[in-house]
Structures are given as C-alpha cells and as structure tokens.
Amino acid sequence: METRDLEFLIGKNIIDKYRSDAGRPSVFEWVGREWNLLDEVWPPSYSPGGELFADLIPFGEMSSFLEMGCGVGIMSVLAALAGCPSVLALDINPAAVENTMLNAARHGVAARITARESDLYSAVKPGERFDGIYWNPPFLDAPPDALDSSIWHETMFDPEYAKLRRFLREGRELLAPDGRIYLWFGEAFGNPTLIRDLAAETDLDLNVLKDLQLSAVPEALADAFPAFMLDAAQSTEWHLHLLELKAR
Numbered sequence: 001m002e003t004r005d006l007e008f009l010i011g012k013n014i015i016d017k018y019r020s021d022a023g024r025p026s027v028f029e030w031v032g033r034e035w036n037l038l039d040e041v042w043p044p045s046y047s048p049g050g051e052l053f054a055d056l057i058p059f060g061e062m063s064s065f066l067e068m069g070c071g072v073g074i075m076s077v078l079a080a081l082a083g084c085p086s087v088l089a090l091d092i093n094p095a096a097v098e099n100t101m102l103n104a105a106r107h108g109v110a111a112r113i114t115a116r117e118s119d120l121y122s123a124v125k126p127g128e129r130f131d132g133i134y135w136n137p138p139f140l141d142a143p144p145d146a147l148d149s150s151i152w153h154e155t156m157f158d159p160e161y162a163k164l165r166r167f168l169r170e171g172r173e174l175l176a177p178d179g180r181i182y183l184w185f186g187e188a189f190g191n192p193t194l195i196r197d198l199a200a201e202t203d204l205d206l207n208v209l210k211d212l213q214l215s216a217v218p219e220a221l222a223d224a225f226p227a228f229m230l231d232a233a234q235s236t237e238w239h240l241h242l243l244e245l246k247a248r
C-alpha cells in the first residue's frame with residue numbers, strides 16, 4: 001500500500017472516531033480552561049497541539065495575530081489573553097468561525113477577536129498585515145480522488161501539501177516587518193524533510209521552538225492505525241514540532 005493510501009485510511013479512521021465518539025463533550029477542559037466544542041469542529045483535546053506550547057509564542061509583543069484554521073479558537077483566545085489587541089481567526093468551516101466567537105466570549109476577549117470564514121487567506125482584507133500567523137494544519141497527504149469536499153476531509157487531508165505550500169507562500173507576503181509564521185506539524189509519515197524543503201522553497205528561515213518526542217502513537221490515535229501497522233507505529237519515535245519561520 002502506498003504511504004498516501006495509508007494516510008487516507010488512518011485519517012478516515014480518525015474522522016470516524018472523532019465524529020462517533022459518544023464521549024465527545026460540548027464543553028471540554030484544555031490548557032487549564034474550559035472551551036465550547038460544536039459538532040463538526042476539530043476537537044483539539046484528542047491529540048497534542050501547538051496550544052500546549054503557546055507560551056513560546058510572544059503574543060504580548062504582537063499588535064496583530066492571525067490564526068489560520070482556528071477550529072474552536074484556542075490559539076486566538078490565548079493570543080488575546082496574552083495581550084495581543086487584534087486577532088483575526090480564519091477557517092474554511094463556518095462552524096469553526098461560530099465556535100471561535102463562542103470561546104472568545106466565554107473568555108472575555110470577543111472585542112479583540114474577529115473570526116471570518118475563509119479559504120486560506122481569501123477573507124484577509126487589502127492592507128491587513130500580521131506580526132504572527134499560526135496554523136495547526138491538516139497533516140495527512142491523501143490521493144485527491146479519494147477526497148470529497150466535506151469539512152472533515154478539509155480538516156484532515158492536504159493532498160501533496162498544496163494548502164501548506166500556499167499557507168507559507170502567501171502568509172510570507174502578509175507579515176508585518178519582522179513578523180513570524182508559526183506552525184504545528186509532525187512528520188509522522190511520508191516525507192521527513194517536508195517542512196525544511198517547503199521553508200527553503202518559500203525563502204523562509206526555520207527555527208524549531210519545541211520538539212515534542214512521543215515514544216508511541218498518542219493513545220487517542222492508536223486505534224486509527226490498521227492492525228498490521230500498529231506494532232511498527234508503536235516502536236517509531238514520533239516528533240511533533242512548534243516551528244517558527246521568518247522571511248530571509
């Protein structure tokens with residue numbers, strides 16, 4: 001089986017699990033706070049995400065921050081709470097836009113956050129620039145003809161990492177002077193030099209802020225692996241990274 005077919009299979013299992021989980025809460029606790037979770041929005045508490053290391057991002061020094069693919073909006077809320085006065089949260093999923101504003105209100109920072117439905121940067125207005133741009137992107141490659149336009153396929157898959165390429169290339173042009181792009185990404189499968197290659201392609205310098213090493217598949221993901229792969233996956237060291245990218 002080709003790697004991208006396997007990634008599709010694993011992604012499909014994760015989607016089925018996340019959607020059918022009877023224990024999927026409407027309010028959950030994460031990074032020491034409570035968050036609303038709407039149906040059809042990516043649930044961050046199932047696997048480690050960049051918000052666990054939000055203190056490594058200097059939100060308090062930023063006058064503007066953009067969170068791409070905001071989901072429930074945790075990073076947007078943390079940025080606003082840390083002192084960033086202007087946060088733009090974007091997601092292709094309209095439920096994520098609503099979810100982010102619910103959490104902005106829950107934490108008293110709705111005045112600092114604007115959320116817009118957007119395909120990558122399509123809803124950024126002319127002249128808007130950002131000191132920081134962050135994304136925890138769809139992390140699996142997949143054969144394009146296996147995908148549909150459902151929000152869960154958009155959330156989980158990025159065939160040939162075309163979205164990630166555009167995120168970096170177009171984001172670079174939206175940075176304020178000395179601005180940075182932050183990315184949460186794990187090369188669990190496929191191409192281990194992907195991010196370095198993409199950074200070089202887009203003329204960005206790469207700095208690893210956090211290298212989270214897991215000695216086994218995160219528990220919440222383990223049953224997404226086909227049985228024949230699980231032993232090998234469990235004995236592989238997993239690396240998840242919070243990356244900082246800066247224009248050369």
Ligand SMILES: C[S@@+](CC[C@H](N)C(=O)[O-])C[C@H]1O[C@@H](n2cnc3c(N)ncnc32)[C@H](O)[C@@H]1O
Nearest residue numbers: 042044069070071091092093119120136154155
């Ligand atoms: C892995 S989830 C991460 C969600 C959230 N940021 C978090 O860390 O919990 C990826 C997010 O990217 C969004 N997304 C996928 N494709 C997108 C696109 N073309 N434009 C904007 N958002 C997109 C998805 O809807 C989803 O909310």
